[in-house]
Amino acid sequence: MSAIHCHQLCKTFHQGDEIITGLDHVDITIETGEFVCLSGPSGSGKTTLLNAIGGLDTPDSGEIRMGDLRIDQLKRGALADMRLHHIGFVFQAYNLIPVLSARENVEFVMQVQGVATAERARKANAILAEVGLQGLEDRRPAQLSGGQQQRVAVARAIVSQPDLVLADEPTANLDSVAAAHLMGLFASLNENHGATFVIATHDKRVMAYARRLVKMQDGKIISDEAQ
Amino acid sequence: MAAHRLHFSVLLTLSWRNLWRNHRRTGIMLGAIAVGVWAMIFMTALMRGMVDDMLNEGIHNLPGHIQIQHPDFLDDPSVANSIAEPAGEFEALLQRIESKRWATRIRVPAVIASERETRGINLVGIEPAAEADVSGLPELLSAGRFLESRKDSGIIIGAKLAERLETRLGKRVVVMSQDPDNNIRERGFRIVGIYRAKLPGLEEFNVYAARDTLQQLLRIEGRVSQIIVVGEDYRDIEPLYRQVRQQAPADLQVRAWYEIDTYLATMFNMMDGFVLVWVIIIFLALSFGLVNTLVMAIFERVREIGLIQALGMRPALILYQILMESTLLLLIGLGLGNGLALATIKPLESGLDISVVAEGMAMMGASSMLYPKLTSSDLLLANSVVILLGVLTSILPAWRAAKLDPVRALNST
Numbered sequence: 001m002s003a004i005h006c007h008q009l010c011k012t013f014h015q016g017d018e019i020i021t022g023l024d025h026v027d028i029t030i031e032t033g034e035f036v037c038l039s040g041p042s043g044s045g046k047t048t049l050l051n052a053i054g055g056l057d058t059p060d061s062g063e064i065r066m067g068d069l070r071i072d073q074l075k076r077g078a079l080a081d082m083r084l085h086h087i088g089f090v091f092q093a094y095n096l097i098p099v100l101s102a103r104e105n106v107e108f109v110m111q112v113q114g115v116a117t118a119e120r121a122r123k124a125n126a127i128l129a130e131v132g133l134q135g136l137e138d139r140r141p142a143q144l145s146g147g148q149q150q151r152v153a154v155a156r157a158i159v160s161q162p163d164l165v166l167a168d169e170p171t172a173n174l175d176s177v178a179a180a181h182l183m184g185l186f187a188s189l190n191e192n193h194g195a196t197f198v199i200a201t202h203d204k205r206v207m208a209y210a211r212r213l214v215k216m217q218d219g220k221i222i223s224d225e226a227q
Numbered sequence: 228m229a230a231h232r233l234h235f236s237v238l239l240t241l242s243w244r245n246l247w248r249n250h251r252r253t254g255i256m257l258g259a260i261a262v263g264v265w266a267m268i269f270m271t272a273l274m275r276g277m278v279d280d281m282l283n284e285g286i287h288n289l290p291g292h293i294q295i296q297h298p299d300f301l302d303d304p305s306v307a308n309s310i311a312e313p314a315g316e317f318e319a320l321l322q323r324i325e326s327k328r329w330a331t332r333i334r335v336p337a338v339i340a341s342e343r344e345t346r347g348i349n350l351v352g353i354e355p356a357a358e359a360d361v362s363g364l365p366e367l368l369s370a371g372r373f374l375e376s377r378k379d380s381g382i383i384i385g386a387k388l389a390e391r392l393e394t395r396l397g398k399r400v401v402v403m404s405q406d407p408d409n410n411i412r413e414r415g416f417r418i419v420g421i422y423r424a425k426l427p428g429l430e431e432f433n434v435y436a437a438r439d440t441l442q443q444l445l446r447i448e449g450r451v452s453q454i455i456v457v458g459e460d461y462r463d464i465e466p467l468y469r470q471v472r473q474q475a476p477a478d479l480q481v482r483a484w485y486e487i488d489t490y491l492a493t494m495f496n497m498m499d500g501f502v503l504v505w506v507i508i509i510f511l512a513l514s515f516g517l518v519n520t521l522v523m524a525i526f527e528r529v530r531e532i533g534l535i536q537a538l539g540m541r542p543a544l545i546l547y548q549i550l551m552e553s554t555l556l557l558l559i560g561l562g563l564g565n566g567l568a569l570a571t572i573k574p575l576e577s578g579l580d581i582s583v584v585a586e587g588m589a590m591m592g593a594s595s596m597l598y599p600k601l602t603s604s605d606l607l608l609a610n611s612v613v614i615l616l617g618v619l620t621s622i623l624p625a626w627r628a629a630k631l632d633p634v635r636a637l638n639s640t
Contacts, residue, residue: 077543089538091537097534099241099245
């Protein structure tokens with residue numbers, strides 16, 4: 001799996017009698033190893049595009065390809081498998097499963113993937129140490145700060161080395177120190193692990209880390225520039 | 228295979244921990260399941276005990292498990308419809324019956340008269356030694372002695388009949404009946420024993436005398452009314468029934484207890500259906516609570532379900548996880564309910580005195596002591612119904628959780 005190709009993606013939502021345009025004939029290609037920020041005001045279509053690429057939402061029309069795979073044509077089970085094996089997600093909030101410890105949250109995806117217990121534990125401990133959470137492995141999410149929770153979510157998103165990490169407003173609930181730490185982590189993981197990052201944000205501090213900035217408005221891409 | 232084990236492990240972890248997220252709700256639901264299961268098992272054991280008692284009493288007191296008799300005896304139980312005492316090859320065949328518990332009886336309608344009263348009775352001529360094997364008559368004696376031989380000249384009557392006749396042990400009574408030529412035959416007997424039956428009605432009606440003595444009185448030497456064969460358990464007499472039918476002479480009729488006493492047979496057949504209906508009714512009451520618990524549990528973690536979908540958990544695994552949660556809840560509830568039922572049934576094994584409603588019980592043919600009877604099949608039925616229907620009931624909420632749209636689920640408040 002490598003590059004993402006979106007061609008003429010359209011998506012509308014119904015809110016009462018009103019029809020809202022989420023994506024309006026969006027064309028975008030994201031190459032392997034890129035660090036892309038999708039920016040724009042609320043309702044510009046960043047999250048909708050992210051959800052479509054991640055197979056969480058289905059476009060009304062258009063194509064999404066990940067390598068040779070037509071994501072928009074996959075059924076629910078196959079989409080789940082694709083997310084499990086190729087995509088890591090980091091959401092704005094409520095990122096962790098509350099009944100599992102930090103380590104178990106990190107191990108969760110690997111466990112569903114069928115990774116053996118010893119290997120899971122080794123990888124989870126290593127990645128938690130890498131994101132600076134050594135010693136907090138057995139804490140439940142409620143016992144961690146917002147920044148620590150986000151770092152656990154990041155660790156979970158990248159522990160099985162997915163081709164693509166999708167992050168939706170990952171710093172929205174973090175203070176500036178925690179946000180800077182998280183973005184530094186993203187950048188380092190992008191460089192060291194070669195993972196492709198697509199981050200939806202309207203936080204300028206996050207955009208500063210991007211090597212490619214895609215601006216959206218009213219469901220359309222209005223600019224796409226390398227930084 | 229290894230992946231399936233890992234899936235099972237992660238599903239089990241999630242299910243178990245989710246179950247205890249809301250201790251109070253889970254505790255209340257467990258309490259409801261435990262009480263429901265206890266009610267299923269305990270009440271079934273009481274009903275089964277009552278019906279079993281009625282059947283055992285009813286079958287034991289006269290019909291036996293299998294009867295061999297004249298084809299017309301059931302329609303006209305007169306002395307004219309008697310059969311020859313088993314002898315020769317037929318007797319040898321009866322001796323080869325596995326249970327070896329058989330006896331001949333004479334049964335005729337008769338009249339008994341004391342110094343003060345006269346009553347209609349069922350006069351039963353028995354072989355004392357064999358009778359002890361086929362019925363519990365000797366154990367029912369409350370006063371006096373049992374008949375000592377086939378030629379004993381004594382008579383045994385019920386306590387209730389003695390009361391009605393205003394007579395007692397050691398007094399003489401006169402018994403009258405008809406011989407095969409319809410001549411009235413009568414004879415005086417001394418009361419040598421008084422018995423007390425669990426069913427007071429029987430005490431008034433059945434009077435026992437020695438078989439050969441009655442043969443002589445009724446002029447039917449060498450003849451009896453019926454041959455009684457008894458197996459180990461009235462529920463499992465088919466092999467014995469087949470064996471006796473094969474070996475009995477063709478001119479005799481062989482009948483099982485359920486063909487002779489259709490009331491008891493109906494009770495027996497109805498009981499299984501009644502237990503099933505009872506178990507299902509209790510389960511239906513439980514199922515509302517179960518579904519409500521699951522729906523609430525799912526409603527509270529819609530976002531979490533969206534999250535695990537986003538992380539790549541297949542809808543089928545989400546369905547299994549919810550079902551596993553429900554199964555764990557049911558299994559714990561079943562464990563508690565079974566334990567509670569066993570703990571309450573065990574102390575009542577020696578019998579529950581319900582003599583305050585003895586007359587009503589007697590009308591139904593049951594005694595005033597209730598012995599709860601817990602059978603493995605009833606236990607299996609209650610547990611199977613709860614677990615199978617419980618899981619089935621959980622499928623709809625689990626399926627709805629699995630079908631949640633991940634984006635909507637993640638955005639839900």
